[in-house]
Amino acid sequence: MAATITLREGAPKPKTPVWTLVQIWVGRLVLVGVAVWMVYKLVQVGPAQFFQSAVDGLSNGTLYALIALGYTLVYGIIELINFAHGDLFMLGTIFSAWVLSDVLNQSTVSVAGWLSLVVALVAVMAICGSINGTIELLAYRRLRRAPKLAPLITAVGMSFILQQVGLILNGSTPKQWPSVLPQGGFSIGGVQIAWTFITVLCVTIPLLLLMSFIVQRTRRGKAMRATAQDQDAARLMGINVNRTISFTFILGGALAGAAGVMYQQTVGTTAYNLGQQLGLIAFTAAVLGGIGNLTGAVLGGVIIGVIQGVNEGLPLLGQRWSQSVVFTVLILLIIFKPEGILGKPTTEKV
Amino acid sequence: MATEVTTARQAPPTRRRARGLSYNAKWAIGFAIAAFVVFALYQWFLPNANANVQSFFNDWAPMSVLDECMVWMICALGLNVVVGYAGLLDLGYVAFWAIGGYIAGWFFSDFVFGVSWSFFGSARPGEPGIHVNFLLVLLIAAGFAALAGVMIGAPTLRLKSDYLALVTLGFGEITSQVFRNGDDIFGHNLDNGTRGITPLDPIKIFGFRLGPFDLTYQFLVMVFLVAVVVFVSLRLRHGRLGRAWLAIREDELAASMMGVPLMRTKLAAYGVGAVAGGLGGVAFAAHINAVIPDRFDFSISITLLAMVVLGGMGNVWGVMVGALVLAWINANGLKQFGTTFNSSFHTNINFPSYNFGLFGLILVLMMLFRREGLIPEARTKLLLREPDRAMLEAHGAEVDEVEP
Numbered sequence: 001m002a003a004t005i006t007l008r009e010g011a012p013k014p015k016t017p018v019w020t021l022v023q024i025w026v027g028r029l030v031l032v033g034v035a036v037w038m039v040y041k042l043v044q045v046g047p048a049q050f051f052q053s054a055v056d057g058l059s060n061g062t063l064y065a066l067i068a069l070g071y072t073l074v075y076g077i078i079e080l081i082n083f084a085h086g087d088l089f090m091l092g093t094i095f096s097a098w099v100l101s102d103v104l105n106q107s108t109v110s111v112a113g114w115l116s117l118v119v120a121l122v123a124v125m126a127i128c129g130s131i132n133g134t135i136e137l138l139a140y141r142r143l144r145r146a147p148k149l150a151p152l153i154t155a156v157g158m159s160f161i162l163q164q165v166g167l168i169l170n171g172s173t174p175k176q177w178p179s180v181l182p183q184g185g186f187s188i189g190g191v192q193i194a195w196t197f198i199t200v201l202c203v204t205i206p207l208l209l210l211m212s213f214i215v216q217r218t219r220r221g222k223a224m225r226a227t228a229q230d231q232d233a234a235r236l237m238g239i240n241v242n243r244t245i246s247f248t249f250i251l252g253g254a255l256a257g258a259a260g261v262m263y264q265q266t267v268g269t270t271a272y273n274l275g276q277q278l279g280l281i282a283f284t285a286a287v288l289g290g291i292g293n294l295t296g297a298v299l300g301g302v303i304i305g306v307i308q309g310v311n312e313g314l315p316l317l318g319q320r321w322s323q324s325v326v327f328t329v330l331i332l333l334i335i336f337k338p339e340g341i342l343g344k345p346t347t348e349k350v
Numbered sequence: 351m352a353t354e355v356t357t358a359r360q361a362p363p364t365r366r367r368a369r370g371l372s373y374n375a376k377w378a379i380g381f382a383i384a385a386f387v388v389f390a391l392y393q394w395f396l397p398n399a400n401a402n403v404q405s406f407f408n409d410w411a412p413m414s415v416l417d418e419c420m421v422w423m424i425c426a427l428g429l430n431v432v433v434g435y436a437g438l439l440d441l442g443y444v445a446f447w448a449i450g451g452y453i454a455g456w457f458f459s460d461f462v463f464g465v466s467w468s469f470f471g472s473a474r475p476g477e478p479g480i481h482v483n484f485l486l487v488l489l490i491a492a493g494f495a496a497l498a499g500v501m502i503g504a505p506t507l508r509l510k511s512d513y514l515a516l517v518t519l520g521f522g523e524i525t526s527q528v529f530r531n532g533d534d535i536f537g538h539n540l541d542n543g544t545r546g547i548t549p550l551d552p553i554k555i556f557g558f559r560l561g562p563f564d565l566t567y568q569f570l571v572m573v574f575l576v577a578v579v580v581f582v583s584l585r586l587r588h589g590r591l592g593r594a595w596l597a598i599r600e601d602e603l604a605a606s607m608m609g610v611p612l613m614r615t616k617l618a619a620y621g622v623g624a625v626a627g628g629l630g631g632v633a634f635a636a637h638i639n640a641v642i643p644d645r646f647d648f649s650i651s652i653t654l655l656a657m658v659v660l661g662g663m664g665n666v667w668g669v670m671v672g673a674l675v676l677a678w679i680n681a682n683g684l685k686q687f688g689t690t691f692n693s694s695f696h697t698n699i700n701f702p703s704y705n706f707g708l709f710g711l712i713l714v715l716m717m718l719f720r721r722e723g724l725i726p727e728a729r730t731k732l733l734l735r736e737p738d739r740a741m742l743e744a745h746g747a748e749v750d751e752v753e754p
Contacts, residue, residue: 019504081512142718148511149439150717153659156441156652157713164707172703276648280523283516324527327520334513335505 057309065301067282070252076292086279087162092260113180132253166272290340420572422677428626436619437599442522450631495628548640662723
């Protein structure tokens with residue numbers, strides 16, 4: 001008896017397997033190599049171009065942050081990777097184009113244009129929020145108690161259904177739309193900053209602040225956090241868990257809608273398969289920041305945006321490798337630091 | 351982990367083997383007869399049948415579509431090992447298909463310049479490129495695919511299921527992008543990029559040369575490959591490894607407590623699944639006589655997943671039916687149905703454009719209403735059904751709903 005106790009107390013830490021060590025060191029080598037290469041490129045092209053491409057990436061990054069928030073909210077509360085979220089964003093771009101160009105018929109920079117942008121923002125956020133809420137109601141709610149594989153496969157299926165909707169609405173080829181945002185920009189120290197970027201910031205930052213207000217300060221937000229921690233306990237405390245989860249989905253959907261409007265206005269194209277790519281990039285952002293962590297999602301979105309911008313702008317590997325770069329970041333991250341930058345390490349290995 | 355049940359899930363009593371032929375012999379004979387009937391139908395009966403019958407078969411199930419269905423079947427069976435047996439969600443399975451395809455592209459065509467090397471190949475002497483015998487190409491592809499499977503599996507298999515899904519997805523996307531951009535990797539042309547590699551060598555087995563139009567004989571080759579994969583799946587399923595997979599699928603923690611080496615077993619599932627993917631890749635490349643990177647995108651992985659889910663995860667026969675149905679719908683069925691529908695109701699609906707929604711709908715509806723698939727495996731049915739509370743408590747279980 002005593003022997004076992006001393007064994008437990010005094011036993012040396014179990015040795016890390018060689019293979020794991022090899023993996024860790026290979027991972028570090030890769031990271032160092034990439035860093036060296038980036039510095040080399042930075043010296044080669046000069047800081048102005050570096051910052052230019054970083055700023056370009058930042059503009060996308062803020063949009064990724066909005067989408068990533070939707071992922072992180074849903075994952076935080078029911079531990080589901082909502083594969084359909086990116087496609088919801090895609091529908092957001094299409095609805096935005098529809099509201100602005102077809103219904104309100106705005107195509108130039110004007111006061112009416114600004115007003116209709118606000119109208120479009122509200123409308124698309126409402127539409128996307130209700131779509132996401134409906135999906136939750138119809139599909140995920142019934143799978144609350146099912147094994148994990150089931151909701152995951154359902155989410156993949158939903159993503160395809162939404163893509164089909166996008167295909168019907170938008171057609172199989174990408175469409176180009178006019179923008180109501182002012183073009184051009186100003187420059188600071190040789191770095192061109194577009195007005196559209198400023199507009200995106202003006203829309204996203206208040207939204208993010210509102211989000212954090214809802215989650216941190218309101219009763220609903222408290223219910224959300226409680227549900228995320230422990231559903232049963234939350235239910236015992238009188239929280240309507242189903243309604244809280246629905247609310248989370250609606251919130252995430254609305255953010256995806258807002259991102260959709262801003263993307264459609266800044267980039268100007270809509271395509272039915274946009275959501276898959278951007279959704280995955282945004283999910284990478286959410287993982288990078290620490291999934292389930294709201295600040296982390298925003299940070300991750302910005303970082304991924306900058307990485308992508310630098311990769312395409314310098315160029316490191318160029319646009320045609322963009323997807324691979326982001327996914328490599330994702331894979332390395334999940335393997336070596338699954339809890340992300342701001343997430344808390346959990347005892348369970350993800 | 352929706353509900354953690356502390357009662358043991360009771361497996362149904364295994365069916366006693368009937369006297370006489372073993373299960374393996376039975377299915378092998380049935381399979382061979384079915385394959386021969388199809389072969390005979392297309393090879394000897396159809397050319398002599400009247401025009402109506404001929405056009406019916408040509409419209410609804412031409413031989414080339416059947417061949418393609420067989421390729422899908424091979425890959426779906428491979429994915430079934432990973433998803434159905436071991437319960438690991440793999441969303442990047444198309445990578446193995448692509449790897450198999452490109453192995454065929456490199457070792458089975460005149461793509462590789464400046465070498466003229468033939469190893470029991472079917473090329474004429476003096477032709478450039480590497481020409482390895484078809485069967486050997488299959489082996490090489492299987493080896494490379496297994497290697498790739500183990501390589502992607504080794505660092506990622508300790509992840510939780512949803513993260514694993516994501517990493518495999520990323521791996522699939524990276525692989526297809528690497529192949530798509532392969533015409534300029536540090537200035538080297540590795541695979542012609544988006545143009546793809548074409549044409550490939552004719553298949554040559556035991557002295558027979560099959561051209562691209564010998565579809566019925568190609569069908570025999572494909573059926574043989576399907577049979578190999580079915581045989582391997584069935585044998586593994588009943589063996590030690592298969593039981594370990596099922597144990598992991600049903601409860602990882604319990605399995606590891608029972609002494610199942612988790613990593614090695616999961617890696618084996620990945621390896622075996624990848625081998626089937628590689629075989630499917632070679633078969634597909636030989637079938638369409640080309641390797642085109644656009645054929646290897648994410649939707650292929652999802653279609654394969656839909657096949658496995660539709661047919662019944664873990665049940666070889668179910669997956670085969672699922673693969674046959676969906677591959678047929680994808681290749682020919684939906685189009686033909688649309689043509690018939692449009693001409694009889696005078697509408698103009700573009701049915702093939704709806705296959706995205708159709709596949710999504712299949713996944714969602716199956717998950718909501720019939721999670722065990724069309725032809726369920728008894729164990730999967732028990733596993734995927736949500737036990738009701740009364741039943742659990744009757745077993746004396748503590749119903750403990752942890753984070754759904």
